[in-house]
Amino acid sequence: QLAKLPVLQRQVYDLVLKTTLAMFAGPYEYTETTIITQVGEALFKSVGKVPINPGWRRLFKTKSVEQGKDTLPEVTPGQTVQAVLTTPTKQTTPPKPFTEGTLITAMKTAGKTLDADEAAVLKDVEGIGTEATRANVLETLKRRHYLVTNKNELHVSGTGVTLCQAVALEPLLTSPSMTAKWEIALKEIGKKKRTPENFLGQIKLLIQKLLKEVPEQFAQNAYLQTQLVAQQQVEQKQQAQAAVGVCPICKTGEISDRGKFYGCSNYKNGCKFTLPKQWSGKKLPISAIKQLIKTGETAQLKGFKSKKMGKTFSAKLKLEAGKLRFDFN
Known part of the structure; x- marks a missing residue:
């Protein structure tokens, strides 16, 4: 059978x-x-x-x-064997890029790279940051375009590289041991071995020192200055390519996509003009945004939703003194 x-x-x-x-x-x-x-x-x-x-x-x-990889032949002490030595030729591979999950884990286990005393402190507090703040840190870095996401992998942008190199001028800012020292200070406050005023006073002095020294170090670093200029040129080119029109308020800035809204490139010089991407429950098409910037009003648009009644309606959008409003005429 x-x-x-x-x-x-x-x-x-x-x-x-x-x-x-x-x-x-x-x-x-x-x-x-x-x-x-x-x-x-x-x-x-x-x-x-x-x-x-x-x-x-x-x-x-x-x-x-x-013949497993971990199996050795039976030998006796002093036995003579024939040895064949070869030099393997291999190619190194770069480490895998972080994902948000693996980077948060690395922050959580940062104490592994420190000396015994500091590592013990970071182990007690579970590394850098807390469960509630680590994800927020990453979101802030992405929002400010220091980190970019590509196929679930995190990559440092050109702006982020410049920031890292600028921050590296002051080792205290990049050292996980600073977190450990602050945690030690907080424990001493809890045990009444140190006062909160003493701790905050030291942090204030540190901030004043950094605010004075880091800009000076940055200004004296020719490589970083060159890199900053190159990065600004790239950003200006990207903004110009993404621009949807000339700012109707300052007349010199370019209106471009800023993530959750459209804003003027002259915002650093005081121009606060912005346009929303969504208005009364309707996502505004790019054609409507361009029309608003160019002529100050749009054609009739469908799909707006009343907040009070929940009904949909059609209307034009109009700019008056830089403010967006409905035009039902």
Whole structure:
């Protein structure tokens, strides 16, 4: 009857039979062994297992089982062996980019890279930040375009690289040990070994020191200055490509997509003109935005929704003194 079974069914039967027999077979016994092999003046260390009794593994005799990567041959101390030395040629691969999940985990386990005392403190507080703040930190970095997401992977933007290099001028700002020291100070406050005023006073002095030194260090770094100018040129080019029109208020700035709204490139010089992407429950098409900027009003638009009644209606949009309103004429 077994011979009449199809090949796949015989293989399944054979696997079930061997697994059942293995439950009652003797144990696989081995010694964990370290072998030191001397070649000239060099010592080579091998760690693995030397089988003594195959036990249940006898039922699964395959090349991969008999010659596992962790299996060593049986040798005796002082035995002479023939050594063949080769230099492997390999190519390194870059580490995998962080995802939001793996980066948050790295923040949580930051204490592993510190010395024993500081690591113990960060282990107690679970690394840098808290469960509630770590995700917010990443969102802020993305919102300010220091981090960009591509296929669920996080990458540092050109602006982010410039920021990292600028911050690196002051090692205190990049050291996880600073978090550890602050946590130690907070514990001392809890034990009444330090006052809150003392702690806040030291932080105030640190901030004043950083505000004075970092801009000066940045200004004196020719490489960073060149990189900043190049980055600004790239951003200006990107803004120009993404611009939807000339600002109707300041007449010199460009209106472009700012994420959740459209804004003027002259905002640093005081122009506060913005346009929403959504108005009364309707997502405004880019054609309507361009028309508003160019002529001050749109054609009749459908799909607005009343907040009070919940009914949809149609209307024009009009700009008056930089403010958006409905025009039902």
